[in-house]
Amino acid sequence: MTVQNATSTIPYSEAPKASVWKRIWQQDAPGYLFLLPWFIGFFGLTLGPMISSLYLSFNHFDLLTAPRWAGVDNYVRMFTNDPKFAASMRVTMFFVVFSVPLKLAFALGVALLLNRGMKGLTLYRSLFYLPSLLGASVAIAILWRQIFAADGLVNKFLSIFGIIGPSWISNPNYSLWTLIVLSIWQFGSPMIIFLAGLRQIPQDMYEAASLDGASKWRQFWKITLPLLTPVVFFNAIIQTIEAFKSFTPAFIISGGTGNPINSTLFYTLYLYQEAFGFFRMGYASALAWVLLALVAVFTAFSFLTSKYWVHYDD
Amino acid sequence: MTDAPMKLTVVGAETPIWRKRLTSVVSHGLLISASILMLYPLLWMLAASFRPENEIFTSASIIPSSWSLDAYFRGWHGLRTSFSVFFTNSFIVSIFSVIGNVFACSLAAFAFARLEFRGRKIWFALMLMTLMLPYQVTLIPQYVLFRQLGWVDTFLPLIVPKFLAADAFFIFLMVQFFRGIPRELDEAAMMDGAGPWRIYWKIMLPLSTPVLATAAIFTFIWTWDDFFGPLIYLNKMSDYTVMLGLRTFTDSTGMSDYGGLFAMSVLSIVPIFLFFLIFQRLLIEGIATTGMKR
Numbered sequence: 001m002t003v004q005n006a007t008s009t010i011p012y013s014e015a016p017k018a019s020v021w022k023r024i025w026q027q028d029a030p031g032y033l034f035l036l037p038w039f040i041g042f043f044g045l046t047l048g049p050m051i052s053s054l055y056l057s058f059n060h061f062d063l064l065t066a067p068r069w070a071g072v073d074n075y076v077r078m079f080t081n082d083p084k085f086a087a088s089m090r091v092t093m094f095f096v097v098f099s100v101p102l103k104l105a106f107a108l109g110v111a112l113l114l115n116r117g118m119k120g121l122t123l124y125r126s127l128f129y130l131p132s133l134l135g136a137s138v139a140i141a142i143l144w145r146q147i148f149a150a151d152g153l154v155n156k157f158l159s160i161f162g163i164i165g166p167s168w169i170s171n172p173n174y175s176l177w178t179l180i181v182l183s184i185w186q187f188g189s190p191m192i193i194f195l196a197g198l199r200q201i202p203q204d205m206y207e208a209a210s211l212d213g214a215s216k217w218r219q220f221w222k223i224t225l226p227l228l229t230p231v232v233f234f235n236a237i238i239q240t241i242e243a244f245k246s247f248t249p250a251f252i253i254s255g256g257t258g259n260p261i262n263s264t265l266f267y268t269l270y271l272y273q274e275a276f277g278f279f280r281m282g283y284a285s286a287l288a289w290v291l292l293a294l295v296a297v298f299t300a301f302s303f304l305t306s307k308y309w310v311h312y313d314d
Numbered sequence: 315m316t317d318a319p320m321k322l323t324v325v326g327a328e329t330p331i332w333r334k335r336l337t338s339v340v341s342h343g344l345l346i347s348a349s350i351l352m353l354y355p356l357l358w359m360l361a362a363s364f365r366p367e368n369e370i371f372t373s374a375s376i377i378p379s380s381w382s383l384d385a386y387f388r389g390w391h392g393l394r395t396s397f398s399v400f401f402t403n404s405f406i407v408s409i410f411s412v413i414g415n416v417f418a419c420s421l422a423a424f425a426f427a428r429l430e431f432r433g434r435k436i437w438f439a440l441m442l443m444t445l446m447l448p449y450q451v452t453l454i455p456q457y458v459l460f461r462q463l464g465w466v467d468t469f470l471p472l473i474v475p476k477f478l479a480a481d482a483f484f485i486f487l488m489v490q491f492f493r494g495i496p497r498e499l500d501e502a503a504m505m506d507g508a509g510p511w512r513i514y515w516k517i518m519l520p521l522s523t524p525v526l527a528t529a530a531i532f533t534f535i536w537t538w539d540d541f542f543g544p545l546i547y548l549n550k551m552s553d554y555t556v557m558l559g560l561r562t563f564t565d566s567t568g569m570s571d572y573g574g575l576f577a578m579s580v581l582s583i584v585p586i587f588l589f590f591l592i593f594q595r596l597l598i599e600g601i602a603t604t605g606m607k608r
Contacts, residue, residue, distance in 0.1 A: 030510040031431030038422040038441070038485070041478025046444055049455035056454060063458070110348070113341055120342075126594050127349045133590055133597070134356070137539045138557040139579035142564055143359045146572070153358055156374035185352065189601050196602035245448055248541045252561065271450055276546055281454050288450040295448055 057286035062279045074286035085287070087262040088270035091176060095266065096243045099183040104235055106187040111194035112224070125192065132188035140182070141252035145169055148178045169253060172263035179264060182249055190235040197231035198224070229310045237302055244295055247272070267291060363577040370572050386581070389574030393562055395551045397578060400559035404538055407472050407555060411537040412530045414476030415484055419529065420522070422479045423488030424514045428500060438489075444482045449542075457546060471547045472540070476533070484529045487600070491525035492518060528600040531593050535586050556582045 032039070057074055059067035078085045110128060114121050134140055147153040150167035158165040168174040201224065209219050225232075247268040250258065258265025258273070271291070275284035357376040363385050365378030373379075390397045425431070426438050460471040479485060499521075500513045508516070519526070544555045554562070560582055563575050590597065 028431040031425045031429040031434060034421045034425035034429060034510065034514070035437065036421075037418040037477060038479040041418075041475060041480045042440070042444070044459075045456060045475055045478060045480050046447070046452055049452035049459070050447075052455040052458075053451055053453075063461075110345075113345060116341065118338075118341060118345070124345050124349065125598065126590075127353065129594070129598060129601075130356075130590060131352055133535065134583055134586060137583055137586070138541055138560045139359075139582045142560065142575060142579050143355055145564075146359075146576075147355055151371050153355065153374055192598055192601045241446060241448070245450075251541070252564065255565070268450065272542075272546075275454055275457075281458075285454050288448070288453065291448050292451045295446065299446060 053285045053288060056282050057289050059282040060280075061282040061285075063281055064279075067282065070282060074283050075290075077283070078286060078290065084262065084265065084270060088258070088265045088267045091258075091263065091265050092244065092267040094176060095180060095183075095246070096240055099180045100236065100239045100243055102180070103184045103187045103239060104190055104232065106184055107190035107235070108194050108228075108232075110187070111191045111198060112220075114191075115195060115198045125195065128191055129188035132186040135182065135186035136248060138248060138252055141249045144178060144182050144249065145253045148174075170260050172260040175254075175260055175263045179246075179249055179253065183243065183246070190239060193235055194228070194231060197228050201227045226311045230312060233302070233306055233310045237299065240298060241295060244268075244291065244298075359576050360580055363573065363580045365573075367571075367573045370576075385571075385573030385577040388571060389563070389577040389581075392571060392574045392578070393551070393559060395554065395559075397556070397559060397581070399552060400554050400556045401581075403469070403553060404555040404557075407469050407544075408534050408537040410469070410473045411476040412533045414473060415479075415481055415533040416526055416530050418477050418479035419481065419484040420488055420519065420526065421514070422485045423492055424510075424518055426485065427489045427492035428513070428518070429510060441482050441485060445486065453546075460547065466547055467550055467553060468547075469553070472537070472543050476537075481533070484533070487529060488522070488525055491522055495521050524596065525600075527593070528596050531589050531597060532600065535589060538585060 056067060058070060058072065060070045060073075061067040114124055118124065131140075148168035149155075150165075150170075152168075154168065155165035166174065168178050205223050205227075206219055209223060214222065245268060246266060250264045250266040250269050251272070254260075254264045254269075256269075256273075258269050267287070268291075271284050271287045274280045274287060354376065358374070361376045361378050362370050364381050364383070365373065366380060366382060367385070369379060422441070426434065426441070456471070457466075460466060463470075465471050465474075475481075495518065499517050500508075503513050503517055539557065540555075541557045541561070544558045545561075548554055548558060551562070556578075560575075560578060563578060
């Protein structure tokens with residue numbers, strides 16, 4: 001290999017005898033060789049499975065017998081005759097719509113506070129980041145289930161003020177909110193990205209603005225926020241996709257059921273139940289493709305509208 | 315990234331000293347109360363794992379009335395299989411995942427960042443698109459494939475994809491870093507007759523230890539934390555990872571032995587917490603420069 005590569009530094013014009021194939025070998029082969037593991041993964045674990053999953057979504061498949069062609073049955077059933085699908089869609093949308101903006105608002109608020117030249121920035125930043133790092137673990141979901149139980153930590157605090165709180169986890173009006181709170185609790189990583197973005201804003205803009213007598217409030221709306229929109233955009237996309245994919249907390253807190261009355265039946269949880277609880281692999285594949293379509297539509301929509309509100313440097 | 319806080323030097327605006335002091339006190343007050351509020355549940359869980367069982371549900375304080383390690387011994391052997399098995403399994407899966415991810419992703423990243431070949435841009439774009447892909451779309455065929463290979467109930471479905479650079483995120487992270495390394499270095503090496511492999515191995519990798527370490531740590535933490543993969547591929551208790559062990563605990567004895575459950579929960583996050591303590595700067599910089607999800 002070293003011999004061939006040594007010659008590859010010689011311009012091709014000086015090596016007229018080399019055949020086309022040899023040139024291809026010298027020019028392209030190293031790149032493709034380095035990419036070999038990724039290629040196997042890309043075709044074998046991503047592209048291939050995507051195609052088979054699309055195919056399976058038009059079939060009934062129980063893993064034990066061969067797939068039976070079903071046409072669009074799975075999709076029809078999903079949209080016309082599956083209350084659990086509708087419930088899981090509602091739950092997931094509700095979760096995304098409330099958890100993502102609230103999480104980002106917290107992240108931005110704390111980042112702004114920290115960016116004012118606070119002493120101990122590093123310490124605060126680390127403390128606020130810790131929940132993000134731990135948040136996805138089963139241990140935290142277990143802890144959450146206890147905190148919001150009838151005799152949990154939250155109700156103990158409420159009882160100090162004479163309030164008798166409900167069992168948040170087993171009350172369908174609140175159960176999803178406990179998961180939203182868990183998501184907001186992990187605002188640390190978008191906060192770090194906001195902090196990095198805030199450092200990019202040139203300080204002389206603020207100086208000029210205050211010379212002109214602009215208040216802090218006005219400076220935030222006219223300088224900070226517009227210049228930060230690319231970071232807001234980035235964080236919003238990442239967090240939304242993550243929110244769509246969220247699984248573990250809902251699984252642990254509801255014991256894998258999505259109850260009470262499907263109020264925590266995340267889309268991913270429903271998909272898991274269909275695939276690995278009932279072995280309706282075809283139907284689960286159709287669910288997966290609807291999820292992909294949802295994420296794709298959301299991403300495309302965000303990118304298309306971004307030119308109206310995201311401010312990029314000229 | 316420097317940690318020197320940025321000072322807002324407001325020219326012309328004469329804020330009285332007392333007002334500055336007041337703002338500072340209020341801000342610190344806010345941040346300290348927020349930190350306590352956020353960390354309280356974690357501290358409470360830690361306390362619960364050390365306090366007598368009958369106190370867990372009566373006390374909201376984070377200081378136990380008396381300290382005991384009983385819950386740890388009970389929890390460790392709380393299931394048919396002891397947690398030493400689960401911890402060993404988690405370590406095996408996580409360490410092999412780290413090796414696979416660092417190796418395979420750095421190979422791919424080197425190709426994307428440094429080598430010229432036809433189709434590079436297209437492959438790079440496809441790689442970026444896989445970042446957005448919800449894993450559910452490939453889940454079922456992957457499961458069928460691994461099942462046909464006889465890999466269900468082994469660690470292979472959890473490890474092998476890492477050796478095939480399936481975590482495209484880390485490729486992206488490394489490409490960003492590799493692009494920052496001066497090209498003169500590889501050009502000089504090429505003049506001396508070094509091929510791509512030697513440039514990758516002798517120049518790129520040694521100069522990239524920060525990004526390799528970041529990738530290694532995040533891979534370890536995410537694999538350690540992973541619940542979904544083990545949930546679908548591991549069915550025998552002797553193969554369980556710590557996360558699956560915890561889940562089984564909540565299903566069975568967890569309801570009666572909260573002390574043991576909390577003790578094992580605390581232990582399950584100790585490795586992550588250690589990484590956080592030792593490498594927090596590296597982790598935070600990794601997030602700040604690339605925008606990681608967690």
